[in-house]
Amino acid sequence: MECVLDKSFQRLKKIxxxxxxxxxxxxxxxxxxxxxxxxxxxxxxxxxxCHAVDPLKDYPESKYVANQLGFxxxxxxxxxxxxxxxxxxxxxxxxxEMIGGWGTTNxxxxxxxxxxxxxxxxxxxxxxxxxxxxxxxSIGSYIPHWGSQLGQVESTDVVxxxxxxxxxxxxxxxxxxxxxxxxxxxxxxxxDGSIGVKCAxxxxxxxxxxxxxxxxxxxxxxxxxxxxxxWAPLWSREFQEFYSSLPVRHRKDRQLYENYIKKLDxxxxxxxxxxxxxxxxxxVESIASILSGTSLYRPGKLAYDKMKSISDRISTTDTRKIYxxxxxxxxxxxxxxxxxxxxxxxxxxxLVVDAxxxxxxxxxxxxxxxxxxxxxxxxxxxx
Numbered sequence: 001m002e003c004v005l006d007k008s009f010q011r012l013k014k015i016x017x018x019x020x021x022x023x024x025x026x027x028x029x030x031x032x033x034x035x036x037x038x039x040x041x042x043x044x045x046x047x048x049x050c051h052a053v054d055p056l057k058d059y060p061e062s063k064y065v066a067n068q069l070g071f072x073x074x075x076x077x078x079x080x081x082x083x084x085x086x087x088x089x090x091x092x093x094x095x096x097e098m099i100g101g102w103g104t105t106n107x108x109x110x111x112x113x114x115x116x117x118x119x120x121x122x123x124x125x126x127x128x129x130x131x132x133x134x135x136x137x138s139i140g141s142y143i144p145h146w147g148s149q150l151g152q153v154e155s156t157d158v159v160x161x162x163x164x165x166x167x168x169x170x171x172x173x174x175x176x177x178x179x180x181x182x183x184x185x186x187x188x189x190x191x192d193g194s195i196g197v198k199c200a201x202x203x204x205x206x207x208x209x210x211x212x213x214x215x216x217x218x219x220x221x222x223x224x225x226x227x228x229x230x231w232a233p234l235w236s237r238e239f240q241e242f243y244s245s246l247p248v249r250h251r252k253d254r255q256l257y258e259n260y261i262k263k264l265d266x267x268x269x270x271x272x273x274x275x276x277x278x279x280x281x282x283x284v285e286s287i288a289s290i291l292s293g294t295s296l297y298r299p300g301k302l303a304y305d306k307m308k309s310i311s312d313r314i315s316t317t318d319t320r321k322i323y324x325x326x327x328x329x330x331x332x333x334x335x336x337x338x339x340x341x342x343x344x345x346x347x348x349x350x351l352v353v354d355a356x357x358x359x360x361x362x363x364x365x366x367x368x369x370x371x372x373x374x375x376x377x378x379x380x381x382x383x
Contacts, residue, residue, distance in 0.1 A: 001242065001260055008236040009037045012131070015231070020128035021046045022118070022228075023071070027061030027275055029254075029261050030133030030234060036264045037233070038131075039069045047124050051076040051114045061275045068269050074123045076114060080330045086113045087331040091225070096355060099221045106351045109331060111219060115226045127227050134216055135234035136243050139208040140251040147201050148249050152194040159185045162207050201248055 021038065025031045025048040038046055048066040052058030052075070059075050066073035086092060087109070095107045118124050144161050146153055159182050189195065189203060216232065223230045233239075243251065250256035265272035323329050323337050332354055340350050 001256070004238045004242040005033075005037055005233075006041070007238050008233040009041045011236070012129075012231055012233050013041055013043060016043070016129050018045070019229070020125040022124060022128050022130045023048045024114075024130065024132050025050055025062045025066060025073075026058070026133070027065055028133070029258055030135045030138075031062075032065055032133075032275065033135075033261050033264065034131055034133050034233060035065055035069055035071070036261075036268050038071075039268065047072045047074065047128075049074050049076065049114070049118070049124065051078055051110065051117075053078050064274050065269070076117050078110065078113060082117075083109060083113055083331045086116055089116070091116055095222055095225050098225065106348055106355070107222060108219060112222055115222055115228065118228075119226045129229045129231050130223060131231050131233065133234060134212070134232045135257075136209065136240045137234070137251075137254050137257040138212065139205045140243075140254045140257070142204055142208050143201055143248065143252040144204070147197065147204075148252055149197055151197060153197050153200050155186060155189055155193055155195050156182075158189055158195060158200045158203060161204055165204075165208075198248070205244075205251075 021043055023031065023034055023038065023046065025035055027050070035048065048062065048071045050059055050062035050073070055075060055077050063073050063075070092107060092112065095112060096105075099105045099107065119126055142161070142165050144157065146157065162185055163178060163181050195203075213235075216235070220230065243257075246256060262272070262276065265275060269275065319338055319341055320334070322341070323334055329337055329341075329350070332350055336354070337350065340353055
């Protein structure tokens with residue numbers, strides 16, 4: 001793994017030249033790995049940045065890693081007021097128009113806020129290469145509990161894994177929608193009721209990889225708008241080829257990847273426990289790990305999902321509580337949120353409604369292509 005990473009960072013160093021490197025350093029596994037490799041390859045002019053809602057919780061690990069490696073460190077605190085001002089600014093509307101227009105695609109709230117801060121507060125260079133920890137290894141987190149077994153698996157298990165992990169991101173599939181999505185997915189994957197486990201893993205990981213690549217690609221417009229370049233060394237071709245060739249037992253739950261980063265913690269940090277203490281499994285995750293691969297896993301998961309669904313329905317009755325607990329909702333005013341929210345809307349729907357409300361939708365006088373509709377009228381009825 002280290003040889004492959006070396007190649008990726010050697011290329012980055014050649015491309016960067018004397019340009020400043022700005023690393024988004026949360027202190028988690030991925031951004032730590034990037035920081036360690038920047039240090040290993042003697043990058044100069046490195047700045048690190050941590051943006052957080054709760055500085056007391058999120059700053060310490062990030063700042064500790066930066067200080068241990070001798071990198072400059074800057075912290076940005078996200079507040080409701082700052083997010084709302086970014087959302088109400090001309091910059092938001094300009095970026096929104098670049099990437100979609102009329103609310104079809106929305107800027108990434110947190111990324112836009114950070115880039116806007118970087119370009120105005122003077123603590124970081126106003127140009128350079130922003131390096132992120134986005135990693136191909138993340139898809140290993142989505143390999144199901146049965147992914148390391150041998151033999152066949154029901155195609156319904158593959159379909160459920162995809163629909164529950166991907167198509168519920170930020171939203172919930174209701175009782176009418178989920179069967180429809182599952183039916184479509186089943187027709188794309190298998191019609192004979194079962195599928196080999198290895199093939200099933202490939203399908204699930206490919207689904208996640210495709211989604212992630214396109215989502216990160218969409219961020220490019222935001223970097224371009226503020227004049228920054230962007231590089232994701234953990235998404236390089238070499239690293240993708242290496243990681244996809246690993247046996248599933250090493251990819252699942254990112255085991256090989258995270259164990260390697262822990263070894264680097266020991267190599268670069270005086271006290272590795274300061275960055276590893278918050279990476280303890282929750283009680284639910286611990287129980288799931290114990291039951292994984294046993295006959296109790298599926299009924300246990302179904303019971304947990306049912307209880308969580310009931311809890312979610314109860315919690316969605318207090319609109320004010322939902323608004324206060326979700327920073328992404330609070331970029332719009334509460335009065336507007338209260339009018340629009342019925343209990344299930346994803347925040348992006350609210351942004352779409354707001355975008356359409358301030359957009360002038362004039363009927364075009366001609367088709368946006370080179371020809372006009374009137375020019376097509378010369379065609380005969382037979383044509």
